[in-house]
Amino acid sequence: MVRLIKEIIVVEGKDDTAAIKRAVEADTIETNGSAIGEDVLRRIALANERRGVIIFTDPDHAGERIRKIVARHAPGCKHAFLPQEKASYKGDIGIENASTDAIRQALSELRTEALSGEGGEITWEDLMEAGLIVHSDAARRRLIMGKLLGIGYANGKQFFKRCTSFQITKSEFVDALREMEQKAEGS
Structure with missing residues (x-):
């Protein structure tokens, strides 16, 4: 098709x-x-x-x-x-x-x-708590989260910008984080 x-x-x-x-x-x-x-x-x-x-x-x-x-x-x-x-x-x-x-x-x-002035719900602190920045395994975790959220891999600053500009909701973020951690536990 x-x-x-x-x-x-x-x-x-x-x-x-x-x-x-x-x-x-x-x-x-x-x-x-x-x-x-x-x-x-x-x-x-x-x-x-x-x-x-x-x-x-x-x-x-x-x-x-x-x-x-x-x-x-x-x-x-x-x-x-x-x-x-x-x-x-x-x-x-x-x-x-x-x-x-x-x-x-x-x-x-x-x-x-999102157009200028619009933004998502994710904060810099959310990224820190999720181990996506200032963490020894942050790059690998961003790679996985980027796939799960459909926003691709990026460094910490760009990942944050993508979360806000693509208006990733807290719910989407938490669900992806949970899925990443469940897969990690299962491996």
Whole structure:
């Protein structure tokens, strides 16, 4: 079953576009990597106004940098995240390496970025108490929580920003934390 996506999906390159088109019916805009030109950013802003935009970049440092740049030019856009292990092939990390099922799943679990002034319920203290910052195992715990919450991996400061900008509720946060701790006890 091919799913039609009305929003335009922003990806890094032509191989990502090919992978998206194998998984769903959608239009894409390619950033051509991290050297995003002003004309591409204008097209993304226009696409966001007219049809909406989904940012779907690689789950690596360069992809996160591109995500931030695009999100600044497309306020209120949607985000799709893939965990690194679902986007890896022989040491290469990228959307183009993901299976069609992984791409469809990521596109079915979109997160919408809140507009300026709106924020979530999660506090910095919540992250500290959950061991997601200032903890010897914080990076691994953020990786797991990022998957469970559908917001991807990020450092502590960026993880907090994602929790607030994607308006993660206390309930979602507590449920994900409980699931992470139950899995840890079971292993």
